[in-house]
Amino acid sequence: MIQPQIFSATLGLVDPWRITAISFSNSEKRIDITVETQWGESAPCPHCGESSCPDAVQLETWLHRNFFDHIAYIHIRIPRFSCPRCADTHHLSVPWEGGYSGLVRLDDHAPAMQQATKSCANPGS
Numbered sequence: 788m789i790q791p792q793i794f795s796a797t798l799g800l801v802d803p804w805r806i807t808a809i810s811f812s813n814s815e816k817r818i819d820i821t822v823e824t825q826w827g828e829s830a831p832c833p834h835c836g837e838s839s840c841p842d843a844v845q846l847e848t849w850l851h852r853n854f855f856d857h858i859a860y861i862h863i864r865i866p867r868f869s870c871p872r873c874a875d876t877h878h879l880s881v882p883w884e885g886g887y888s889g890l891v892r893l894d895d896h897a898p899a900m901q902q903a904t905k906s907c908a909n910p911g912s
């Protein structure tokens with residue numbers, strides 16, 4: 788009944804983003820979708836281009852009031868990177884930034900952070 792591919796396409800998810808969990812309540816007309824990247828994927832620094840591994844993850848919740856006729860809560864885990872060359876800290880942009888509309892971020896104050904528990908191998912390759 789639940790089709791993750793349809794949700795992924797509607798949210799505009801492309802690699803490395805993927806849906807890792809969906810829960811659905813027909814009685815509450817509610818969908819909870821968890822979106823994350825695979826730990827271990829490095830990303831280039833937007834300032835100097837140096838590749839680094841995520842050192843933490845920022846947890847955000849986004850709300851869509853009419854997602855396939857349901858209230859949808861999108862729980863996204865956004866990797867944070869600290870550049871070893873220029874010491875800049877940066878996050879990946881949420882996949883729907885500048886694209887899919889209708890989503891409102893709920894955590895306007897400081898979002899929750901978790902330390903990365905796994906490291907990625909060979910970030911410079």
Ligand SMILES: [Zn+2]
Nearest residue numbers: 832835870873
């Ligand atoms: Zn850098």
